[in-house]
Amino acid sequence: MVTDATTAYRPQPGYFDEVFAPDGTPHPHAVSLAAEIAKLGPELLTAAGHRRDAIFVQQGITFDATGEEGPVKDRPFPLDLVPRILPAREWDHIERGLMQRIRALNRFIDDVYHEREIVRAGIVPWRLIVSRSHFARAAHGVRPPGGVYCHVAGCDLVRDADGSWKVLEDNVRTPSGISYVLENRVAMTRLVPQFFQHHRVRPVDHYPQLLLAGLRSVAPSAEDEATVVVWTPGPMNSAYFEHAFLARQMGVELVEASDLVVRDDVLYMRTTAGLRRVHAVYRRLDDDFVDPLEFRPDSLLGVPGLVRAYRAGTVAIANALGTGVADDKAVYHYVPEMIRFYLGEEPILDNVRTYLMADEQQRETALARRHELVFKPTGESGGKGVFIGPSTSKEALDGLADVIRAQPEKWIAQEVVNLSTVPTAMPDGSLAPRHVDLRPFAVFGETIRIVPGGLTRVALTEGSMIVNSSRGGGSKDTWVLEEDTGADVPREGDTQLHEVMPTNMPGLRYGSEWTGQQQQQQQRRAEVGRQDPRGIGRP
Amino acid sequence: MLSRIAQELFWLGRNVARAEHTARMLDGVFQASLQGRPDDPAGVRLGWGSILAIMGSQTDGRPVRRDEVLNRMTLTREEPASVISCVSRAREGARTVRDVISAEMWEAVNTTHLALSAGDLEGRMQMGPYSVFQYVKERSALFWGLTSRTMLRDEARAFLVAGGRIESADMVLRMLRVAMPAPGEHAEGTDGVRDGQALALLQAVGGFQAFRRAVPAPPNAGPVARFLLYERAYPDSVAASVDAVHGALFDADEVPRSSEPVLRLSRLAADLEFRGRAAAEDGNLAEASSLVQSELALIDADIAERYFAGAGAATGTVVA
Numbered sequence: 001m002v003t004d005a006t007t008a009y010r011p012q013p014g015y016f017d018e019v020f021a022p023d024g025t026p027h028p029h030a031v032s033l034a035a036e037i038a039k040l041g042p043e044l045l046t047a048a049g050h051r052r053d054a055i056f057v058q059q060g061i062t063f064d065a066t067g068e069e070g071p072v073k074d075r076p077f078p079l080d081l082v083p084r085i086l087p088a089r090e091w092d093h094i095e096r097g098l099m100q101r102i103r104a105l106n107r108f109i110d111d112v113y114h115e116r117e118i119v120r121a122g123i124v125p126w127r128l129i130v131s132r133s134h135f136a137r138a139a140h141g142v143r144p145p146g147g148v149y150c151h152v153a154g155c156d157l158v159r160d161a162d163g164s165w166k167v168l169e170d171n172v173r174t175p176s177g178i179s180y181v182l183e184n185r186v187a188m189t190r191l192v193p194q195f196f197q198h199h200r201v202r203p204v205d206h207y208p209q210l211l212l213a214g215l216r217s218v219a220p221s222a223e224d225e226a227t228v229v230v231w232t233p234g235p236m237n238s239a240y241f242e243h244a245f246l247a248r249q250m251g252v253e254l255v256e257a258s259d260l261v262v263r264d265d266v267l268y269m270r271t272t273a274g275l276r277r278v279h280a281v282y283r284r285l286d287d288d289f290v291d292p293l294e295f296r297p298d299s300l301l302g303v304p305g306l307v308r309a310y311r312a313g314t315v316a317i318a319n320a321l322g323t324g325v326a327d328d329k330a331v332y333h334y335v336p337e338m339i340r341f342y343l344g345e346e347p348i349l350d351n352v353r354t355y356l357m358a359d360e361q362q363r364e365t366a367l368a369r370r371h372e373l374v375f376k377p378t379g380e381s382g383g384k385g386v387f388i389g390p391s392t393s394k395e396a397l398d399g400l401a402d403v404i405r406a407q408p409e410k411w412i413a414q415e416v417v418n419l420s421t422v423p424t425a426m427p428d429g430s431l432a433p434r435h436v437d438l439r440p441f442a443v444f445g446e447t448i449r450i451v452p453g454g455l456t457r458v459a460l461t462e463g464s465m466i467v468n469s470s471r472g473g474g475s476k477d478t479w480v481l482e483e484d485t486g487a488d489v490p491r492e493g494d495t496q497l498h499e500v501m502p503t504n505m506p507g508l509r510y511g512s513e514w515t516g517q518q519q520q521q522q523q524r525r526a527e528v529g530r531q532d533p534r535g536i537g538r539p
Numbered sequence: 540m541l542s543r544i545a546q547e548l549f550w551l552g553r554n555v556a557r558a559e560h561t562a563r564m565l566d567g568v569f570q571a572s573l574q575g576r577p578d579d580p581a582g583v584r585l586g587w588g589s590i591l592a593i594m595g596s597q598t599d600g601r602p603v604r605r606d607e608v609l610n611r612m613t614l615t616r617e618e619p620a621s622v623i624s625c626v627s628r629a630r631e632g633a634r635t636v637r638d639v640i641s642a643e644m645w646e647a648v649n650t651t652h653l654a655l656s657a658g659d660l661e662g663r664m665q666m667g668p669y670s671v672f673q674y675v676k677e678r679s680a681l682f683w684g685l686t687s688r689t690m691l692r693d694e695a696r697a698f699l700v701a702g703g704r705i706e707s708a709d710m711v712l713r714m715l716r717v718a719m720p721a722p723g724e725h726a727e728g729t730d731g732v733r734d735g736q737a738l739a740l741l742q743a744v745g746g747f748q749a750f751r752r753a754v755p756a757p758p759n760a761g762p763v764a765r766f767l768l769y770e771r772a773y774p775d776s777v778a779a780s781v782d783a784v785h786g787a788l789f790d791a792d793e794v795p796r797s798s799e800p801v802l803r804l805s806r807l808a809a810d811l812e813f814r815g816r817a818a819a820e821d822g823n824l825a826e827a828s829s830l831v832q833s834e835l836a837l838i839d840a841d842i843a844e845r846y847f848a849g850a851g852a853a854t855g856t857v858v859a
Contacts, residue, residue: 044666048666051670185574186570189569189570189573189574189669190570190667190669190670191667191669192667193569193573193667193668193669194665194666196573196574200574201573201574202574203571203574209757209758213757225755225756248748248751249748249751250751251748251750251751251752251753251754251755
């Protein structure tokens with residue numbers, strides 16, 4: 001039975017749907033998209049899904065996950081073919097909010113390792129800062145070039161029931177997922193080009209250029225072009241695909257620890273032509289592992305002496321050492337205060353309401369409501385160790401309360417956010433609402449640049465709010481429109497941009513008018529004497 | 540070998556190469572055109588009108604629509620520059636020289652032609668032209684791969700390769716000349732415009748990653764044009780193609796030292812080498828492309844004259 005996908009679709013009551021209003025009519029900016037999806041129909045949508053899986057497996061865009069029947073290997077990355085669509089006005093708001101937040105976070109990191117003004121002003125307790133697992137004593141007193149610490153940031157945003165945007169987490173260590181943003185867009189333009197017809201979607205493929213320019217701008221190099229490398233823990237890392245992707249797109253070397261060596265406080269890589277100076281390292285591993293002399297002595301992934309070179313200012317490391325302190329979930333609680341303190345501005349994007357377990361009063365109030373709240377360990381990322389009150393058993397929550405009381409500074413509690421929904425294709429091609437979040441990616445070089453959109457992660461199970469791909473989540477292409485509404489775009493795939501078109505291509509003289517005998521016979525039957533428009537001399 | 544056969548092989552190479560380049564160019568421009576204007580670097584891409592200009596089709600000045608150009612340049616048999624016309628001509632050519640090329644090469648060309656002629660190609664174009672372009676690219680790679688694996692390295696192969704490479708050089712030059720109009724040629728041709736087009740150009744010839752690895756500079760108009768013109772290490776650059784044509788004819792010719800096309804080719808190769816190594820001359824890149832293009836036209840005429848004269852060639856109209 002074929003059902004009409006769009007008329008059958010009804011947003012879930014109590015949640016904000018980003019394409020359809022509660023009565024089932026699309027929002028103004030999404031009218032054309034909804035029409036194109038309806039026109040395609042469920043069967044062709046499913047067929048496009050099969051083509052997508054085949055292409056992703058061929059291109060090796062796969063991941064390993066833990067399914068219900070144990071671990072699964074090499075599954076095609078689950079891209080949902082219905083894009084998420086954001087009008088220009090909304091993106092503008094998000095972009096300004098993120099820039100503000102990242103500027104404040106960067107000031108905070110600088111402050112923590114230097115003057116500690118925010119501590120002296122009594123806003124963030126010093127005890128809390130030094131007890132964070134990613135606080136790095138080795139970074140004390142070191143100011144990287146340009147004063148930039150979080151060169152690469154990916155903040156997780158969610159949208160509440162009233163449609164307002166909130167920041168859920170700040171990822172300023174090694175946020176991953178940008179490769180999927182770029183690959184998703186390429187796949188979408190290949191699989192369902194007709195969806196793009198009535199919109200002008202802002203491109204995302206310049207991210208590698210932004211990143212490279214950002215890294216070069218902070219590299220301490222006297223020469224014109226600094227040598228930049230991407231440092232991966234190795235092919236066994238779950239994000240190795242992304243590391244290789246970025247290195248390839250930027251045209252820089254992908255290095256492992258064994259390729260790097262420090263001599264006289266200068267970082268080099270071993271090449272067939274001898275040692276070559278490295279000016280900037282985009283590292284995709286945590287502080288703990290970068291230098292066994294300064295951090296964990298048992299790290300086999302590190303480069304001995306790297307921190308000395310960093311302190312000597314001969315190499316830029318992105319993100320800078322010690323940046324992880326701003327990634328902590330207890331520090332997250334203070335970000336709105338940081339924005340007011342450092343920038344003298346009101347936060348444009350709100351936090352989700354958060355309770356610090358280290359504060360006894362907040363702790364006991366929160367624990368009393370433990371079946372309503374979300375509990376998160378402060379130093380983790382990727383959804384590890386998170387307990388969602390409403391969907392956790394009473395026994396488990398009671399046990400959790402004991403754990404939290406034993407180590408309160410390692411936990412926070414947050415109100416549950418009713419994540420917004422976006423229509424998502426089901427295996428039969430029909431659409432159903434599924435919950436999404438958004439991770440935009442920012443590059444901080446000379447200025448902060450944010451790629452329009454970002455990674456939209458979607459929970460593929462009905463009602464679920466867990467969007468992590470390792471736990472059954474998928475992703476969506478995220479469209480930021482150049483315009484606010486989809487209605488006033490007259491274009492149907494025509495280019496109306498300043499197109500350079502020579503009036504007359506200066507012609508090439510190709511001497512031979514000759515064609516094969518066969519063709520000549522055919523031509524005689526067809527009309528004779530037409531000129532080859534390319535001037536090559538064949539009709 | 541027979542002049543007629545040599546010429547047939549030469550054009551077989553040209554048609555296969557042109558089908559592939561056209562497919563790559565359309566694919567690159569199509570993908571870029573689906574999305575809005577890139578905000579970094581500020582710029583514009585190759586447009587649909589530019590494609591018609593590159594291929595020398597008439598536009599009569601009115602704005603062109605994407606679907607119209609895509610269909611015309613891919614599926615229209617009446618359009619001599621369309622992909623399907625190139626493939627058909629290649630197939631007819633390959634049929635004529637079945638005895639000279641290997642059976643596998645013939646089959647590769649023939650199957651491509653059959654696959655493009657049969658089936659609902661228009662439907663596939665509607666659903667997404669990517670699969671069609673990808674098919675053409677893959678089949679072209681198969682053809683050249685089989686050529687190097689199964690065909691004797693003789694005179695026949697030399698003419699086949701020479702045809703394929705001279706077409707590559709010409710296509711790249713055409714794209715360069717449209718994407719990078721000479722300074723002063725267009726009032727609105729600001730640097731931003733040219734930079735955006737240069738990027739689209741790189742993507743359209745499939746050379747973006749090669750550029751990234753070879754050149755540390757950002758992909759702006761100047762560096763990209765230099766790369767596509769002079770970088771011998773990049774197989775689709777004009778310099779590499781000219782080298783390959785030279786090599787092929789040098790091997791094929793009985794007395795290459797007194798062969799006009801071979802001499803011209805070595806002079807052009809040396810000239811490209813010199814220009815590539817001489818101090819940056821970005822201002823003259825448009826002029827350089829124009830000079831190289833006219834020189835290639837002369838070489839083409841010389842080739843026809845020296846090797847194919849017996850095949851009953853007629854001289855074409857000279858367009859200055």
